[in-house]
Amino acid sequence: MADVFSLDNAKEKLEALDAFIDAQVSKKDGLIAVLHRAQDLFGYLPSELQLYVARKLNIPASKVYGVVSFYSYFTQEKRGEFTVSVCMGTACFVKGVDKVVDEFTKQLGVKFGETTPDGLFTMNDVRCIGACxxxxxVMINDKVFGHVKASDVANIIETCKNSERSE
Known part of the structure; x- marks a missing residue:
């Protein structure tokens, strides 16, 4: 069953977001910072939350949506605990990232833009990570894995699962 987002069940997170918004020197100039904080708190920026932010900042909802849809950091879909970002830039492609992608797809059972049924992993493709x-x-959340081979994928996935269990 799909996760249904509701602001009604998020009182503590909304209070934290409200405090952050209230601390902004200029509410209209703080949109990106507010969206970062909202995504940190909620994990993603569904339309109901975008509308909430627009009302709190007294700006058009279309402006909020424009920023959310423009920047690849922001997501409107719930992500897994681990976001697997695979660099598809030229250097990575030349070095065989397609085999790495195939292995992640096989092991996790999802393609780019999808989340595993257990909610642990979301697969994303990115144009460039800047580590040519x-x-x-491959970047998982904030951790960079370099010189990745298809044979490394199972170990990377297991490392993530083990770190999730130990927290």
Missing amino acids: GLAPV
């Missing part, structure tokens, strides 16, 4: 010397590169 480490190609092919």
Whole structure:
């Protein structure tokens, strides 16, 4: 069953977001910072939350949506605990990232833009991570894995699962 977002069940998170918004020197100039904080708190920016932010900042909802849809950092879909970002830039592609992608797809059972049924992993493709010397590169959340081979994928996935269990 799909996760249904509701602001009604998020009182503490909304209070934290409200405090952050209230601390902004200029509410209209703080949109990106507010969206970062909202995504940190909620994990993603569904339309109901975007509308809430627009009302709190007294700006058009279309402006909020424009920023959310423009920047690849922001997501409108719920992500897994681990976001697997695979660099598809030229250096990574030349070094065989396609085989790495195939292995992640096989092991996780999802394609780019999808989340595993257990909610642990979301697969994303990115244009460039900026670590071309480490190609092919995979980034999981904030951790960079360089010189990744298809044979490394199972170990990377297991490392993530083990770190999730130990927290």
